[in-house]
Amino acid sequence: MSELPNPLIPGFNPDPSCVLVDDIYYLVTSSFEYLPALPVYRSTDFVAWEHIGNVATREEQVGLARTVSGAGVWAPTIRYHDGVFHVIVSVMDSPRGCVVFTADGPAGPWSDGLTIDGIVGIDPDLAWDERGVAYVTYSALELDLVEGTGSHGGIRQARVDLEAGKALEEPRSLWSGTGLTAPEAPHLYLRNGYWYLLIAEGGTESGHSVSVARSSTIEGPFEGAPGNPVLSASGTGRPVQCTGHADLVRGPHGADLLVLLGTRRALAATPLGRETYVTGVEWIDGWPQPAPVDLDPHPEPLHEHFAFAEGTGLADPGWLSVGRMPTEVASVEERLGHLTIRAASGGIDAFRPDFVGRRQRHLKSVFETGIDPSDGRGGLGLRFDEDFTVALIAERAPGGRGTRVTARACLPALTQTWSAEVAGDRVGLRLVTDVPLNGKALSKSGDLIRLIVVEECGAETQLAALDGRFWSAETAAPFTGRVTGMFAEEGAVHFTEFRYHGEGRS
Structure with missing residues (x-):
């Protein structure tokens, strides 16, 4: 992707999610213990990005008053449905839990947020099926930050009522990857008659990878791609490492792009943390195949x-x-x-x-x-x-x-x-x-x-x-x-x- 800068959004901007609405791109990233939370970026060409606002501009929206460092606002998903922007996110070590925020415009103001009861985990995705029924797909990770313990139930999914703020069924287990550690960051897309499930696995450090599965229905069962993981820098000398936690979006020229997190080094260290990167996607035999992630920082100071x-x-x-x-x-x-x-x-x-x-x-x-x-x-x-x-x-x-x-x-x-x-x-x-x-x-x-x-x-x-x-x-x-x-x-x-x-x- 030599025509696009990489990192796309530099600095502390992990876990990107992107949506295209009326030829304009909107992208959100994680913010953890910081306020304002959930920065929103805007672009018309996928090259120049403007920070136009933040989803949470009041502590009460995310409940961070007692949240420890490293917890807080994790891994949002931004989507657009029936004229309304939605951002769904998990707030760790907070009473808010899994929250959906809505707004008429992405610069805000955003709603106070509605907690979705029955969704316990991280990295929630929000999708609507062909009938307009809302589904939350998420990584069923439960952590006790006080005791330092946790359990992982893989990728799960449930139909939800976004007005009542509750799951409408007991969450079902979905496809949870190839067996690598920490299946997370699920996103669902309807393409060419299939529902594609994109996830991250391998942990968010050097083993971070992107894997994909597909199904004829949003509820599965899902079949994994034959070449999984479809993207990983693990074990390579590539300049961008830890590539994972990806979201798929149509690019300005009609081809698909993958926005994802990655890291780059200053000699032996990673001072800027996890940043937002982009790479191109080819479709081969009905499966998305992302290109390796290049490094090409913005040329202008x-x-x-x-x-x-x-x-x-x-x-x-x-x-x-x-x-x-x-x-x-x-x-x-x-x-x-x-x-x-x-x-x-x-x-x-x-x-x-x-x-x-x-x-x-x-x-x-x-x-x-x-x-x-x-x-x-x-x-x-x-x-x-x-x-x-x-x-x-x-x-x-x-x-x-x-x-x-x-x-x-x-x-x-x-x-x-x-x-x-x-x-x-x-x-x-x-x-x-x-x-x-x-x-x-x-x-x-x-x-x-x-x-x-x-x-x-x-x-x-x-x-x-x-x-x-x-x-x-x-x-x-x-x-x-x-x-x-x-x-x-x-x-x-x-x-x-x-x-x-x-x-x-x-």
Whole structure:
């Protein structure tokens, strides 16, 4: 698919689902413990994608107040039926369970969501048969996150009443793959007189695969394709790994495309987590055959600048906070020309940090903010979860003259810091990620994270340079990705601007 960029939606954007409505594509991805939840992307050509909104913009819609990191909003499906957009999703470690949201338009507002009683599992798909009867097909995984136990009942399905919010029958077992671990991510499609069931199996790491079966009826029985799994990067040296969790959609030129999750490496690590990719599909003897997934990142660089004095605040849909909406954590005070975060729950390493951030979408990136710490202590931080963080922390220097800046790297049971005092009451904080060319094809390191303070006069001081493999999916949180932004850990901290630069082709 050389004419399409890959990743299609870069950064922390796993478990994609896509629908075509009136020649426009809409795509949603998982968001886990973050709010707003379920980002919605729009495209007319499958090349340029715009983040137009989020399905859940209130905590009550998804019930994340007490959800642990890595749980939360898992694996949505977006569909369009009778003039209404539907997003169905499982919310793990939440009272909401399996929820269906509806909207007249994909940018929202979306409904409060209706829980579907009788559907216990993850990765729900929503489909309607030829008579208009609704079916939910899902992966019957039941987890106890407190005890660390679980059971897996394979792929199941039930007819549902979307108005009453309940299953109309005891869920039946459906086709559950070839015997690889963790059958999940089912999606159903009616094509040429057959119902095709697409699933993922092999786990969401290196063994991730796509398999397919078909039946003459939506309820089965289903027959597996002779070449299953039809797509996998397992055991290969391909640049995109962990390919799975796929959804099928007609492309702009009429041929089928597969959107799916995948990962790419910076040397020996995966810093951006699971991203959304695309590949073409051929139909051979009545079976879909996806092409191997290529790597061809967007060629153009990305620049974002939020100048809070100019009223550029938190309206952009790409801002994220953990378990709360960004507007509950931060406020833009245009008259004073800054965004203020007040410490209430804790710094970036807290369970519910006072933190607002954005996805890292390029391997080579620069995050930067201007900070006035005269009323508190806080700064610029990178988060995988509360146990894996990197931060630049600014506070008034002892004696009240100048600013002390501390670079802090945190891993479970290990914290290291580096400090410097600089002139001025306001400073710039900069976090840079890069992939060094060290000539070692089998390097065990990851990308390079550099932590820099910039004085008002323009002088720069690098406080630390870190091996990014410790803040990557292999070591830290496997489901999400890096989110970097502003935080407070004491008092009120003021920020004048926020910038992101991502280098093209990275």
